Amino acid sequence: MSKEDHSSHSLKSIFNQNKSAWAVAFACIVAFMGIGLVDPILPALASQLHASPSQVSLLFTSYLLITGIVMLVTGFVSSRIGPKRTLLFGLLFIIVFSCLGGLSNTVNQLIGFRAGWGFGNAFFISTALAVIVSVASGGTENAIILYEAAIGLGMSVGPLLGGFLGKMSWRYPFFGVAILMLIGFILIFVLIGDLPKPAKKISLGEPLKALGHGGLLSIGITALLYNFGFFTLLAFSPFVLRMGEYGIGFTFFGWGVLLAFTSVVVAPKLQRVFGTMKTMYGVLFLFAVDLVIMGLNIESKATLVVCIILAGALLGINNTLITTAVMEVSPVERSIASSAYSFVRFVGGAIAPWLAGKLAEWFNPHIPFYFGAFAVLAALLVLFSGRRFMGSIE
Incomplete structure (x- = not known):
């Protein structure tokens, strides 16, 4: 990167955006609250x-399995009805489905x-990244940092909102997301004009075909394995924390705040100093160590809380760098690359919580x-083995 490129990543340039970009960012925040x-x-459920x-x-x-599978068809749909209609759909x-979730009476319902929620989430997530890149100012990397900041904020506010509303009833968080997402729907409908459809219609097989590129496949498998650690932390930790809704909510709020901060502020700086690949190697190794420490100190509530919050800092860095890498590593269109990568990584995210x-047990x-730590180390090895395909991202 040139010196001019580095200066473009100032916080002022990243957050000096038009209403369209902010509308998509707000909806991203709410989507990732989910x-x-x-x-x-x-535990209450x-x-x-x-x-x-x-x-x-x-x-x-x-939620994650359906999100991943449906990712394969989002580009096909979006290229025919247009990005804005796909977002709204x-x-x-x-x-x-978040409303229906709040009305459920059994865990199977x-x-x-949640699977229906994941269906909608797939269309939104895959299209939102491509849309925010196209409407935001300051270039692709600034747009991705804004996108990751929205994700981090959503992930931090989600547990906090879930804790406060869930203390009154486990149903209220589902209704809360439905209301906030309705606001996002209205903002996108009003503030974003009709975005042009891709010049070329995307076929159903293109995302899978895109995985034939060694770099995209390597990053996808890296994310799949890394998600075993990510979702072990996210989905299993609440059961060993032995805390109430407020305690869990505030713990993961701290996790999400650090995730948002490092994704916006720290990740670009480390990328400039050490490069994308070396930074990801280091972050994945440290995350594996963090998970091992949690496993060794399962009875220490204080240790678990500290490790969860510190993991947010590591995950924020990795999420920004791996998303940037996906957008730049292969010659295919960004929407196709995003769908292919998301399909692979969400499969890992789907298996991990159940496993x-x-x-x-x-x-x-x-x-x-x-x-989880073993899977993250395996992700590091996969990323390292695919380094010969990654020249375009440095």
Whole structure:
């Protein structure tokens, strides 16, 4: 990067955006609230719906699995009806199914409605990244940093909102997201004009075909394995923290604040000093160490809280760098690259919460964290083995 490129990443340039970019960013915040929203209420859901931790963790699995699979068709749809209509279509599904989730009476109903929520989320997430890159000012990397900041803020506010609303009733967080997403729907409908459809219609097979590029495939598998650690932390930690809704909510709020801060402020600086690949190697290694420490200190509430919050700092850095890498590593269109990468990584995210709960049931609560650390180290090795494809991202 040139010196001029470096100066373009000042906070002022990143956040000096038009209304269209802010409308998409707000909707991104609310969309990613949905991931962490259920964290503080997982123990309450298990108790009130008479479910085991692994059953309750299927709220993440159904949501993420459907999100990943549907990612394969979002480009096909978006290239035919246009990005704006695709965003609104996804938001409408999230609104409807988050409401239905709040009306559930059994854990199986809730799992099914979370799958519907994931269906809408796929259309929104895959299109939002491409849209924010196209409407934001300051270039691709500034747009990605704004996108990651929105994700971080959503993930930090989600557990906090879930904790406060969940203390009154586990149903209220679902209704809260529906209301906020309705606001996002209105903002996008009003503030974003009709965005041009891609010049070329995307076929159903193109995202899978894009994974034939070694760099994109390497990053996708890296993210799949890394997500085993990420979602073990997110979905299983609430069960070993032995805290109420407020305690879990504030813990993951701290996690999300650091995630947002490092994704915007720290990641670009480390990228300039050490390069994208070396920074990701270091962050993945430190995250694996963090998970091992959690596994070794499962009885220490203070250690778990500190490790969860510090993990947010590491995850924020990695999320920004890996998203930037996906956008730049292959010659395919950004929307296709995003869909292909998201399909692979969300599969990892879908398996991890259920597997973490099962490992705890089969063995003991230490094992999920050790397995998560092992998966993150495997992600590091996959990323390192694919370094020959990564020249374009440095």
